[in-house]
Amino acid sequence: MNSQEPRLTTTARNKRTLTIVAVAFLGSFLLAGILRYSGWRPEGLKAKGELLQPAVDAHLLQPKLADGTAYPWNPIERKWRILVVPSDNCADKCTALANQLDTLWQILGKDAPRVDLLWWAAVPEGAPAASHPRALQADPALLAKLPRANDPAGPVTYILDPNGFVVLRYKPGTDPGDIRTDLSRLLKLR
Known part of the structure; x- marks a missing residue:
């Protein structure tokens, strides 16, 4: 036993x-x-900008550049877009944002050609040319699709995906580093 x-x-x-x-x-x-x-969700996985849910569908609209040529969405290129909608009388704020976005575009390095920098109506005076900013013609149909675009506090920034969907919104005064963080994550999506 x-x-x-x-x-x-x-x-x-x-x-x-x-x-x-x-x-x-x-x-x-x-x-x-x-x-x-x-x-x-872990803090590192959260978007820094306002995630638009559902994403705003603008792919059926055909924006035009300031010179009148069509700006194609062309999803095959896998090109992301940063779209800035300036507020009234934002000359200094818009020029400062243009400089910051130019720096952001340059920091992207090899991924920079996959990002277009678009300005609503006109590129601000004194904006750096390295990032090749483009002005879109003011299209009321596209502006109507952009949530809370007319903010008197300053320019509103959006990120659009390669298919023409508006996925993120950044309020006026957002740190461009936050835009870079989100954009870097998005560029990793193939």
Whole structure:
């Protein structure tokens, strides 16, 4: 009988260990499920701008550049767009934003050609030319699609995907580093 006692203790210990491992394993799945369905997201995965849900569909509109030529969406090129809608009398703010966006475009390095910088109606005076900013003709139909575009506080910035959907909005005064962070993540999507 003495030989069976250590064996029962070992068996009980093995069962206890197996139970602890099973609870830890299944508990992590349960915790992950609770966090996922509660809407929690790690800070590093959150967009810095306002994520438009659902994304605003502007792909059926055909914007025109200031010179009257059509600006094609052309999703095959996988080109993202930064669109700035200036407010009234934002000369200094718009010029400062143009400089910051030019720097942002240059920081993108090899991905810079995959980003177009568009300005509503006119590129501000003194805007750097390195990023090749383009002016779109004022189109009321496109402006109507842009959420809260007319902000008296300053220029509003949007990111449009390669298909012509408006996916992110940045309020006036947003740090361009936040735009760069979001755009860098989006450029990784192929």
